[in-house]
Amino acid sequence: DAGVIQSPRHEVTEMGQEVTLRCKPISGHDYLFWYRQTMMRGLELLIYFNNNVPIDDSGMPEDRFSAKMPNASFSTLKIQPSEPRDSAVYFCASSLWAIPSYNEQFFGPGTRLTVL
Amino acid sequence: QKEVEQDPGPLSVPEGAIVSLNCTYSNSAFQYFMWYRQYSRKGPELLMYTYSSGNKEDGRFTAQVDKSSKYISLFIRDSQPSDSATYLCAMTPSGSARQLTFGSGTQLTVLP
Numbered sequence: 001d002a003g004v005i006q007s008p009r010h011e012v013t014e015m016g017q018e019v020t021l022r023c024k025p026i027s028g029h030d031y032l033f034w035y036r037q038t039m040m041r042g043l044e045l046l047i048y049f050n051n052n053v054p055i056d057d058s059g060m061p062e063d064r065f066s067a068k069m070p071n072a073s074f075s076t077l078k079i080q081p082s083e084p085r086d087s088a089v090y091f092c093a094s095s096l097w098a099i100p101s102y103n104e105q106f107f108g109p110g111t112r113l114t115v116l
Numbered sequence: 117q118k119e120v121e122q123d124p125g126p127l128s129v130p131e132g133a134i135v136s137l138n139c140t141y142s143n144s145a146f147q148y149f150m151w152y153r154q155y156s157r158k159g160p161e162l163l164m165y166t167y168s169s170g171n172k173e174d175g176r177f178t179a180q181v182d183k184s185s186k187y188i189s190l191f192i193r194d195s196q197p198s199d200s201a202t203y204l205c206a207m208t209p210s211g212s213a214r215q216l217t218f219g220s221g222t223q224l225t226v227l228p
Contacts, residue, residue: 004159015203033214042204042219042220043160043204043220043221044218045215050214055214056214056215067210091159091160093159095214097214103214104162105162106158106161107160107161108159109159110157110159112157
C-alpha cells in the first residue's frame with residue numbers, strides 16, 4: 001500500500017485566494033483526520049470523519065475552513081479566503097477501527113501551505 | 117493550560133547517550149499513551165504505545181507511564197544519529213476514542 005497520499009506537497013498562494021488540499025487515505029481505513037501543524041501551536045486536530053461522515057469539526061478554526069469526504073478514498077480541506085495566518089503544514093491521517101486495541105493513525109507526508 | 121505539556125527542546129546529545137523525553141498531562145481520563153516520531157518534512161509515525169500505567173520496551177526504546185503523577189517518558193538507549201527527529205507524545209481517553217491530543221514535540225539531535 002502506498003500509504004496516505006496528499007496533494008499538493010507545497011502550495012504558495014496569495015491572501016484571499018481559495019486553497020484546496022487533497023487526501024487519499026489508506027484503502028480500507030474508516031477514519032480520516034485533518035491536522036494542522038505550526039511551530040506556535042503544534043499539531044492540532046481540525047476535523048475527523050468516520051465512514052465519510054464528519055464526526056467532530058470543533059477544531060476547525062473558522063468558517064473559512066471546510067472539509068468534505070465524498071467517498072471512502074478521497075477528502076478535501078478547503079480554505080476560502082486564505083489568510084497569512086493559515087500558513088502551516090496540513091496533515092491528513094487515516095486509521096482502521098478495531099476492538100479492543102488502540103488504533104494507530106497513519107499520517108501522510110503533509111502539505112506545506114504558504115499564504116503571502 | 118494545555119492538556120498535554122511537552123518540553124520543546126531542542127535537545128542535543130552525543131551518539132551513544134541515553135535520552136529521556138517527557139510529557140505531563142492534566143486529563144485523568146487518558147488511558148492510551150503514544151510516542152510518535154517525526155523526521156524533518158515528514159509526517160509523524162507511531163513509535164510506541166502503552167495502555168494505562170507501566171513500562172513497555174522495544175529494542176532501544178522504553179516507554180513509561182505513571183498515571184498517578186500524570187507523567188509519561190520515552191527513553192532511548194545508545195542513541196544514534198538516525199534517531200534525530202522530533203518526538204511527539206500523544207494520548208487518548210480510550211481505544212474507542214478517535215481523537216488524539218498531542219504534545220508540542222521535542223526536537224532531538226544526536227551528534228555523531
